[in-house]
Amino acid sequence: MAGILIVDDNANIRRLLRSFVETNTGFEVCGEAENAPEGIEKAKELQPDLILLDLTLPSMLGTEAAPILKRLLPQVKIVLFTMHEDGVNRALASRFGGVDLVIGKADSILNLREHLIALLTPVDSATGATELRKNTKIN
Numbered sequence: 001m002a003g004i005l006i007v008d009d010n011a012n013i014r015r016l017l018r019s020f021v022e023t024n025t026g027f028e029v030c031g032e033a034e035n036a037p038e039g040i041e042k043a044k045e046l047q048p049d050l051i052l053l054d055l056t057l058p059s060m061l062g063t064e065a066a067p068i069l070k071r072l073l074p075q076v077k078i079v080l081f082t083m084h085e086d087g088v089n090r091a092l093a094s095r096f097g098g099v100d101l102v103i104g105k106a107d108s109i110l111n112l113r114e115h116l117i118a119l120l121t122p123v124d125s126a127t128g129a130t131e132l133r134k135n136t137k138i139n
Contacts, residue, residue: 003027003028003029003030003031003046003048003049003050004021004027004028004029004030004048004049004050004051004052004116005029005030005031005032005033005039005042005043005046005048005050005051005052006018006029006031006032006033006051006052007032007033007034007035007036007038007039007042007051007052007053007054007057007062007065008032008034008052008053008054008057008081009034009035009054009056009057009058010054011034013054014032014034017029017052017081017112018032020112020113021112021116024113025113025116025117026117027049027050027116027120030046030048031045031046031048035057035058035059035060036053036057036059036060036061036062036064036065037059037060039051039053039057039065039069040065040068040069040072043069043072043073043076044072044073047073048073048076049075049076049077049120050076050077050078050079050116050119050120051069051076051077051078051079052079052081053065053066053069053078053079053080053081053099054080054081054082055080055081055082055083056082056083062080062082063080063099066078066080066097066098066099067097067098069098070097070098071098077100077101077119077120078098078099078100078101079099079100079101079102079103079115079119080099080101080102080103081103082102082103082104083104100119101115101119103115
C-alpha cells in the first residue's frame with residue numbers, strides 16, 4: 001500500500017494529520033505537500049491510495065486540483081479537508097470532480113479515522129475492516 005498524501009499549506013496541520021494517521025490508524029503517510037502544484041507532482045511520484053487535500057491552498061484551490069489528480073490517478077480517493085465544510089457540501093464537492101468526501105477541520109479528528117478506514121478498506125474485506133477498527137485504538 002502506497003499510503004496517504006497530505007496536501008495543506010499549514011505545516012502544523014500537516015504535522016497533526018501525519019501524527020494522527022500514523023499513531024491511530026493502520027495507514028501510513030507517504031508524503032506531504034504545501035500547495036496544489038507540489039501535491040500534484042508528489043501524487044504522480046508517490047501514487048498514494050488517498051489524498052487529504054485542503055480546500056484553500058495558495059495558487060490553486062483544492063477543488064481545482066482534485067479533477068487533475070483524478071485524471072492522473074483514477075483510483076485515488078480524495079478527501080477535501082477544510083475549515084469551510086458548511087459551504088462545501090458533498091453534492092457540491094462532487095461537482096468539482098474527483099472529491100470522494102468532504103471533512104471539516106473543525107469536526108472532531110476522531111471521525112477522520114473512521115472515514116479513512118471506510119475509504120481505504122476494500123468492500124469485499126468487511127471482516128478485515130472490522131478487525132482494523134478493533135485493533136486500532138484512539139489514545
